Amino acid sequence: MATVWVIVCYLGALLAFALGSKVLFRGTSNDYFVASRSIGPFMLLMSVFGTTMTAFALVGSTGKAFERGIGTYGLMASSSGLIHAACFFLIGVKIWSIGKRHGFVTQIQFFRARFGSNGLGYLLFPIFVLLVIPYLLIGVIGAGKTLQPATAGAFPELFQSENPILNGGVPPWLTGLVICGVVLAYIFAGGSRAAAWANTFQTLVFMGMGLVAFVLIYNVLGQAGSPTNVAARVTEQGEVVQDYAFDKASGKLVKAENPKVVGKLKHPEEAEQWAGRQPHLTRDEVEIIYKAKNPKTKKVVAKTREVGVPWLMFLSYMFIPLSVGMFPHLFQHWLTAKSAKAFKLTLVAHPLCIMIVWVPCVLIGIWASGLLPWGMPPAAILSNVLKTLIGNPILTGMLTAGILAAIMSSLDSQFLCLGTIFTN
Numbered sequence: 001m002a003t004v005w006v007i008v009c010y011l012g013a014l015l016a017f018a019l020g021s022k023v024l025f026r027g028t029s030n031d032y033f034v035a036s037r038s039i040g041p042f043m044l045l046m047s048v049f050g051t052t053m054t055a056f057a058l059v060g061s062t063g064k065a066f067e068r069g070i071g072t073y074g075l076m077a078s079s080s081g082l083i084h085a086a087c088f089f090l091i092g093v094k095i096w097s098i099g100k101r102h103g104f105v106t107q108i109q110f111f112r113a114r115f116g117s118n119g120l121g122y123l124l125f126p127i128f129v130l131l132v133i134p135y136l137l138i139g140v141i142g143a144g145k146t147l148q149p150a151t152a153g154a155f156p157e158l159f160q161s162e163n164p165i166l167n168g169g170v171p172p173w174l175t176g177l178v179i180c181g182v183v184l185a186y187i188f189a190g191g192s193r194a195a196a197w198a199n200t201f202q203t204l205v206f207m208g209m210g211l212v213a214f215v216l217i218y219n220v221l222g223q224a225g226s227p228t229n230v231a232a233r234v235t236e237q238g239e240v241v242q243d244y245a246f247d248k249a250s251g252k253l254v255k256a257e258n259p260k261v262v263g264k265l266k267h268p269e270e271a272e273q274w275a276g277r278q279p280h281l282t283r284d285e286v287e288i289i290y291k292a293k294n295p296k297t298k299k300v301v302a303k304t305r306e307v308g309v310p311w312l313m314f315l316s317y318m319f320i321p322l323s324v325g326m327f328p329h330l331f332q333h334w335l336t337a338k339s340a341k342a343f344k345l346t347l348v349a350h351p352l353c354i355m356i357v358w359v360p361c362v363l364i365g366i367w368a369s370g371l372l373p374w375g376m377p378p379a380a381i382l383s384n385v386l387k388t389l390i391g392n393p394i395l396t397g398m399l400t401a402g403i404l405a406a407i408m409s410s411l412d413s414q415f416l417c418l419g420t421i422f423t424n
Contacts, residue, residue, distance in 0.1 A: 001154050004170070006397025007147070007404065010205070011182050014408070018186035018198035025190060032191035033105040033420050039196050039336040041345040047196045047333050048346050049353045050203035050409030052084065052324060054135065058206070058361055058406045059142045062385075063378025065365025069280035071309030072365065075317040077358035081351030083321035088350065091325045092334040093343050099335040106424045107331045128328045128421055135327075136414040139407045143179050144172025145379035146407070150387055150400040162298075165384075179404070183412045187419070192336055195412045202405035207356060209402025213386060214360035220246070220389045221367055223253040230370040231278040232262065238271030239264050240279070240288055242370045246388055262374045263290035266304055279307040280366045283314075292375025305374070329410075329417035357406075 030036055039047065054060075056076075065072040095110070104110050107128060112121035148161075148169035156168035186194045221227035230244050230253070241259035246252075265271055266287035279286050285308035292303050324330060337343060361382070368385050376384065386399050 002393035003397035003400065004151055004154050006394055007151075007401050010398075010401035010404070011178070014198060014201060014405075015182055015186055017201045018194045018412075019189055021186075021190045021194045021197040024193060030103075030105075031193065033416075033424070034099075034332065035191070035193040035196060035336045037100055037336060038338050039193075039333075039342065040338050041342045043196050043200050044333070044337050044342050045346045045349055045353075046200035046203040047336070047413075048088070048330065049350055050199035050206075050406075051330055051333055051413045052080075052410075053203070053206070053357060053406050054139055054142070054410045056138065056142070057357060058210070058403050059146055059379055059382050061358055061361040062365040062368070062382040063380075065280070065362040066368050066372075066381045067305060067307070067365075067378055068309055069282065069307050069369075070362065070366055071283040071314070073358060073362045074283070074314060075309060076320065077354055077362070079318045080321040080324075081354040083318070084324050084354070085347050085350050087322070087325040088334075088343060089347055093340050095331065096334050096337050096340060096343070105332065105335060106420055107326075107328050108421065109424060125421065129418065131326075132328055132414050132418055132421075136411060136418075139411045139414070140176040140180065141172065142379065143404055143407045144175040145377070146383050146400060146403050147175045148172055149380050149383040150396060152387070165380075179408060179411065180415075183408055183415055187412055187415050192332065192416055195416050196333075196336060198412055199409045202409040206402040206405035206409070207353070209399050209405070210357055210360055213390075213399045213402070214364065216395070217364055217367070217385065217389050220253060224255070227363070227367050228278070228281060230367050231280045232369040233259075233276065233278050234265065234271070234274040234286075235259075236271060236275040238268050238274070240290070244370055246371060248388075248391065251391065263288045263305075265289075280369045283309050285310055290374040292373075303375070328421060329413040332417050332420060333413065 025031060026036060061072060061076065098104065098110065102113060108121045108124050111124055112118060148166050148171060152166050152169035154168055159168055159171050161167045161169065186198060218227055221230050224230050224244055232240050232242055234240055239261050240263040241261050243259045244253050244255055247254045265274060266289050270286065274286060279288070285306055287304055287306050289302055289304050291300050293299070294301050364385055365381060368381050372381060372384055382403065383400065386396055390396050390399065
């Protein structure tokens with residue numbers, strides 16, 4: 001229950017902080033939609049960075065690293081840091097200048113005026129709405145997937161689950177309902193200024209809590225000499241084993257006398273090549289067979305996972321960060337800037353902020369490969385690592401609140417963006 005109360009307190013603090021921005025509200029549509037174009041450098045950085053950090057940045061990156069290994073950082077984070085900054089410089093500053101000159105608050109207004117076509121505006125309307133909604137739903141789903149395992153056991157009679165690991169946890173539908181309610185409350189009250197204030201608060205929270213979580217987990221896994229020693233290993237026989245286990249009774253990491261077998265190489269002839277290596281610490285591809293429970297039939301079945309990152313996948317993922325230039329909610333944040341100079345801090349610090357967030361998450365996913373069942377859903381990896389290794393319910397609540405902060409820092413911008421598109 002302590003974990004739940006910590007999260008409730010966080011949501012209350014967020015709501016109070018965001019609603020505090022209402023004292024600066026000027027009572028105009030321009031202030032509601034783009035904060036009267038008065039957001040300074042630091043708050044612009046926090047807003048833009050917080051908006052780009054979705055559920056995938058924390059929850060998804062850890063789960064992806066659990067599946068693919070260290071190459072996950074190269075897939076998204078390294079390219080995003082450079083390409084995002086380039087888009088902000090080449091597109092964002094120019095859009096801000098044009099938007100201020102003509103009073104634009106949405107992309108549709110910009111394209112409609114640029115090409116002198118109302119028909120183009122009607123065409124883009126459903127496209128942009130359909131672009132934002134799935135992005136928004138990912139955040140809501142990610143929040144539910146994070147909170148349920150973190151609060152498992154808190155309400156065993158009220159929220160029963162077929163999965164014993166999740167029994168008693170707050171169900172995803174309730175998490176989504178509460179989070180959407182909190183976000184919509186301060187967005188309705190304060191608009192883009194409230195979103196900017198909330199994003200600043202939430203970004204500081206999830207970056208701070210992320211670093212705290214990383215340090216705590218590092219200290220626990222450091223008992224193995226180095227946390228990287230914990231990652232799953234391939235034996236000479238081609239079996240994938242976990243050499244360590246966490247003893248909850250003593251709160252210590254224990255090296256197993258008989259390593260736990262969690263899988264085997266799909267191609268036994270590769271055993272000699274991979275013997276003694278840890279697949280998650282290299283970008284080289286290898287297919288591994290493991291067992292997992294089918295969520296529908298409840299039967300244990302054999303599955304195959306490719307650990308590593310193929311070159312074609314790596315190259316294709318480099319195109320994904322380019323989408324940052326077309327997201328309507330990010331477009332709207334650009335328009336809130338006080339001046340073109342306000343972008344300077346964002347251009348310099350955004351790649352560094354990405355590194356601060358992504359490096360710990362990817363490493364935690366790699367380390368988890370040597371501790372958690374391989375059949376566990378990727379979205380549940382981060383919360384299970386926190387609950388298993390940290391143990392303290394108050395700390396778990398604080399760290400879970402940090403994850404929710406990252407998710408909600410995108411949700412508010414997306415809700416505001418949808419409202420702006422429909423009303424302008």
